[in-house]
Amino acid sequence: MSTMRAVQVVGYHQPLAMAEVPAPEPTGPFDVVVKIGGAGVCRTDLHVLEGQWAEKSGVTLPYTIGHENAGWVHAVGDAVTNVAEGDKVILHPLITCGLCRACRSGDDVHCELNQFPGIDTNGGYAEYLKTSARSVVKIDDSLEPADVAALADAGLTAYHAAAKAARRLTPRDRCVIIGAGGLGHIGIQVLKALSPAELIVVDRNPDAVKLALDIGADHGVVAEGTQVDQVLELTDGHGAEVLVDFVGEGGATAEGVRMLRQAGDYHVVGYGENIDVPTIDIISAEINFVGNLVGSYNDLCDLMALAARGAVTLHTQKYALDDFQTAISDLDAGRVRGRAILVP
Known part of the structure; x- marks a missing residue:
């Protein structure tokens, strides 16, 4: 089994730690594994470390955070038809079922069975991330994952x-x-x-x-x-x-x-x-x-159309994945103009 580097919450009120963990593989028919090209660093990540989400998310530690993700499709389950290996994508923050009343009305943010990578399951401060076919949006060739990653949550x-x-x-x-x-x-x-x-x-x-x-x-x-x-x-x-x-x-x-x-x-x-x-x-x-919570899948598609025509551009500050602590400290101290992005 192959492994990858991932930045994990090992305890609340403790610094994040770099770990070597198993790389995700598609197990379900609609799974999509993405090679991360950029992961946004968000104030909510600071709130996660402070334990503000512990009760709400019920997550088991340690786990990988990062909920603003973009990259390239690495592997897909056998029922996936909307993307293929190598496609450039941005990820809707939630993994949704598609079957509940909210999903059926396009209000997938309120999916009854949602999972939220980076909040209640493994996120994108890593080399790879597993999500679902319902959550990936192909992006225009002119856009680079590290430049648009923060549009997945902050932008959305x-x-x-x-x-x-x-x-x-x-x-x-x-x-x-x-x-x-x-x-x-x-x-x-x-x-x-x-x-x-x-x-x-x-x-x-x-x-x-x-x-x-x-x-x-x-x-x-x-x-x-x-x-x-x-x-x-x-x-x-x-x-x-x-x-x-x-x-x-x-x-x-x-x-x-x-x-x-x-x-x-x-x-x-x-x-x-x-x-x-x-x-x-x-x-x-x-x-x-x-x-106002985060936007829906359709909102993200609309936002990417605006980004592709240059109507929305993101001001970013990039950090190597190994420099995760610097990025977190800079955000906490108000030193980031626009959005901080980790690039594996």
Whole structure:
């Protein structure tokens, strides 16, 4: 049996460890084994190490993390017809059954029998990963796995929220985006591609605001204390019809609610704090709070079409698989611009 290198969680509140483990092989008819070309490093990976997902995932340690993966098809089960060895692919983060009510309606994110490589089964901080035929999306020849890997989760989550927001936005509307980091900088590009609305981006970091303006935002606001007033001024005192919050902690939600117009939609994407709003304010302004998880398989196909035509590009910082600890430390310390990618 062949072996491979894999970066594993060996204990919570402990550093990750490199291990030599058996390489996966197709055992089921719809299995697809992918040679990893790039694995994104995500803030959720830090939360995994802190044990925040331990109870939710019920995973047995040690296991390999990494849920933003792209590469080349290495081997397939005997019933796989949609991809062949050597195909360049990006992986939908979930392995889904295809048979439950959610899967049948295209809402495969809520599959009743899903497995989530990198969260509750082995992920992509490794040389190979096993997934299913339902989870692989062929990517355009012009795209490289290491350049697009983070679109599998960060990009897909940003796309899902931005596409939902775009469905109600008209040319007269304003959309506020809080946070122009790893997810936000993708969300801005998606909104620019899908929506005619005016985009207002708010971020603490002046460099992030500058990047936002470069990639299509109409207005940039540096969050230094007067951001609510600045947004109200840009929206004629009314607030925005839609707000997409990629931060969701550190007081962002209290400020965000004050930036929202009556009957506005507040899309929650980033997480970490509680939303505290008097119920009378919710009903009198008739506002909606909308939760956003990762996107569906079809969302990922749509996002890859945008990527292939150059409408969405990812800012990445690449690290060798052996330098996994540097990548994790850089992300934790806020030293990564865009997304960190491990390349085996």
